[in-house]
Amino acid sequence: MSLNYTMYRSTTIGEALERTLEEFASDETITKNLVKRVLLNFDKAVNTKLATQVKNRYTFKANKLRAYRFCDNVWTFVMEDVEVKDPNKQATKYAHMKIVACDASRKG
Amino acid sequence: MAPDSSDENNTFSASSAVPQDVMTISINNVVCNYSLPMHIDLRKLALNTWNVSYDRSGSLLTKQKRHPGCHVKIYNSGKVYIVGCKSEAASRQAARAVGREIQKIMGKTDQRICLRKFRINNILATCKFPFGILIDQVNRKYPKETYYEPELTVGLIWRMTEPKASIRIHTTGTIVVTGATSEADVSIAVEKIYDYVKDFQCDSSKTARNTREPRKRKSASNEAEIKRSKQKMDNVFVDDETSVNWFYFPYFPFLFICMHLVF
Numbered sequence: 001m002s003l004n005y006t007m008y009r010s011t012t013i014g015e016a017l018e019r020t021l022e023e024f025a026s027d028e029t030i031t032k033n034l035v036k037r038v039l040l041n042f043d044k045a046v047n048t049k050l051a052t053q054v055k056n057r058y059t060f061k062a063n064k065l066r067a068y069r070f071c072d073n074v075w076t077f078v079m080e081d082v083e084v085k086d087p088n089k090q091a092t093k094y095a096h097m098k099i100v101a102c103d104a105s106r107k108g
Numbered sequence: 109m110a111p112d113s114s115d116e117n118n119t120f121s122a123s124s125a126v127p128q129d130v131m132t133i134s135i136n137n138v139v140c141n142y143s144l145p146m147h148i149d150l151r152k153l154a155l156n157t158w159n160v161s162y163d164r165s166g167s168l169l170t171k172q173k174r175h176p177g178c179h180v181k182i183y184n185s186g187k188v189y190i191v192g193c194k195s196e197a198a199s200r201q202a203a204r205a206v207g208r209e210i211q212k213i214m215g216k217t218d219q220r221i222c223l224r225k226f227r228i229n230n231i232l233a234t235c236k237f238p239f240g241i242l243i244d245q246v247n248r249k250y251p252k253e254t255y256y257e258p259e260l261t262v263g264l265i266w267r268m269t270e271p272k273a274s275i276r277i278h279t280t281g282t283i284v285v286t287g288a289t290s291e292a293d294v295s296i297a298v299e300k301i302y303d304y305v306k307d308f309q310c311d312s313s314k315t316a317r318n319t320r321e322p323r324k325r326k327s328a329s330n331e332a333e334i335k336r337s338k339q340k341m342d343n344v345f346v347d348d349e350t351s352v353n354w355f356y357f358p359y360f361p362f363l364f365i366c367m368h369l370v371f
Contacts, residue, residue: 069154
């Protein structure tokens with residue numbers, strides 16, 4: 001089993017999955033081992049689908065890049081006055097935004 | 109000849125050398141390096157600092173500072189290189205600021221950390237003399253100190269030993285000083301060059317290359333206009349007195365071709 005980023009577990013869908021699995025585990029419907037396997041499968045599925053099937057593009061245009069950091073192959077950006085553009089061309093503005101980006105070409 | 113203390117511009121004038129005009133020397137880049145007497149954990153530094161880039165594959169951490177604007181390279185041995193400051197004082201200030209940050213993050217605030225072997229490696233400065241310069245004559249008169257290869261570089265390179273600097277002299281009168289180790293050296297170098305070069309002054313409009321408008325493509329139907337433009341090209345070559353411009357013909361292959369067309 002190759003390692004994948006586990007950061008997608010903190011997304012809305014990932015949290016929902018985790019909560020459901022916790023309920024099952026506390027009811028003893030499934031074993032704790034199985035919970036871990038399910039989450040690993042989730043990671044693998046999310047990573048592959050995001051890389052291949054999802055084609056949406058969000059554009060972030062900011063007035064100022066306040067700070068950046070690149071360490072351990074992870075980029076962190078702090079931007080000010082950001083305009084986020086939907087694929088449907090709807091734009092929302094935010095005063096501050098922090099982006100944490102992992103390398104997409106490598107895993108783990 | 110003390111430099112002005114204007115921090116915004118970082119220029120200072122060589123006013124004693126020139127009678128009427130005041131020439132401003134603008135310092136574009138100051139490169140310095142020093143070493144800190146401790147081993148630096150680059151990863152810890154990268155995680156606790158902003159505007160930092162640390163690639164695991166190299167042992168190098170790069171940082172950018174906003175005030176004063178510069179790029180900093182830090183090695184885990186403690187060596188620090190700072191590039192991009194606009195003055196010596198700013199460079200020193202940046203060096204101390206970086207040293208202080210490293211000291212804080214490495215947790216050595218109780219010890220006294222000094223910047224060891226702080227030295228300014230290179231200062232790049234530019235200056236514009238208010239006259240044009242006939243650089244091939246300068247090259248002829250001072251063959252030992254100068255190097256002029258028009259087919260390689262546009263300017264003449266003068267290697268000065270006292271103070272140690274490398275100076276590029278252009279026909280437009282622009283002087284670029286590189287390799288100097290202090291602002292005082294830069295001003296001394298510019299003054300010395302002025303003394304050497306002021307005998308070879310010329311009107312800068314004669315040496316300016318862009319007196320002619322750029323050639324525009326004209327449609328073939330407009331024959332009269334084409335003939336007129338060719339005659340204009342013809343006239344330009346005729347009335348040059350100095351031997352200098354003939355020397356520069358290889359620079360303008362399109363004019364060379366035009367000459368073939370005319371004759």
